[in-house]
Amino acid sequence: EVQLVQSGAEVKKPGESLKISCKGSGYSFTSYWIGWVRQMPGKGLEWMGIIYPGDSDTRYSPSFQGQVTISADKSISTAYLQWSSLKASDTAMYYCVRRHSGDDAFDIWGQGTMVTVSS
Amino acid sequence: SYVLTQPPSVSVAPGQTARITCGGNNIGSKSVHWYQQKPGQAPVLVVYDDSDRPSGIPERFSGSNSGNTATLTISRVEAGDEADYYCQVWDSSSDHYVFGTGTKVTVL
Numbered sequence: 001e002v003q004l005v006q007s008g009a010e011v012k013k014p015g016e017s018l019k020i021s022c023k024g025s026g027y028s029f030t031s032y033w034i035g036w037v038r039q040m041p042g043k044g045l046e047w048m049g050i051i052y053p054g055d056s057d058t059r060y061s062p063s064f065q066g067q068v069t070i071s072a073d074k075s076i077s078t079a080y081l082q083w084s085s086l087k088a089s090d091t092a093m094y095y096c097v098r099r100h101s102g103d104d105a106f107d108i109w110g111q112g113t114m115v116t117v118s119s
Numbered sequence: 120s121y122v123l124t125q126p127p128s129v130s131v132a133p134g135q136t137a138r139i140t141c142g143g144n145n146i147g148s149k150s151v152h153w154y155q156q157k158p159g160q161a162p163v164l165v166v167y168d169d170s171d172r173p174s175g176i177p178e179r180f181s182g183s184n185s186g187n188t189a190t191l192t193i194s195r196v197e198a199g200d201e202a203d204y205y206c207q208v209w210d211s212s213s214d215h216y217v218f219g220t221g222t223k224v225t226v227l
Contacts (some may be wrong), residue, residue, distance in 0.1 A: 008129075008202060020154060033207060035216065037218075043219040044203075044205065044218060044219075044220055044221040045154075045156075045162065045205050045207075045221070047215065047216040048219065050216070058217070059214055061215055061216075062120070063139060063214075072181055095161055095162070100164075103168050104150065104152070104208075104209035104216065105150075105152035105153075105164055105167035105168070106152070106154075106207070106208070107164050107167070107173060109162055109163070110161065110162040111161055112161050119221065
């Protein structure tokens, strides 16, 4: 079964760092782009960025450039999203997604990681 | 940046047809994808490349795209179709992915 499994929920304080993960299985991890999508409480979906694990080519949405870092370790089929200094406004659900082969839809979604930033 | 606009809400009676629009400048020249998100769940792809359905998605879900509007049509609506729906495109000019504002479908 093709799936993306994300790390568990996190509760952090403002200013702390965080790295969440997304492990792919059931397919060739290095052959598909992996993206990250933010959903703030009660709000819509926002594309954050995307990485090609085969060569680590990475693109960011202008809204998130410089705010987060996307990386991947192809040896363990895992992509990451990290923050160096969290803010309360980073409180949201974060989904990793696989880009569909041959087009630009997101065909596989992780279960989501809830990040709560509160003092 | 490219903007996709959806109506905030659509209401439909069971058995009727729901149509959800997604407006964007010359969207007909792009491939449009649609996602369904039920409360507390991750989104699911229901239509890709304007009108194709992933395996397991009922034929009741269909899509079209022309000019400045793409449309997701849900035929013979069921209570289980109540969810938020999002359109999405890839903007080649910026190499960025864009989601629509989302539409909440309520089954009366």
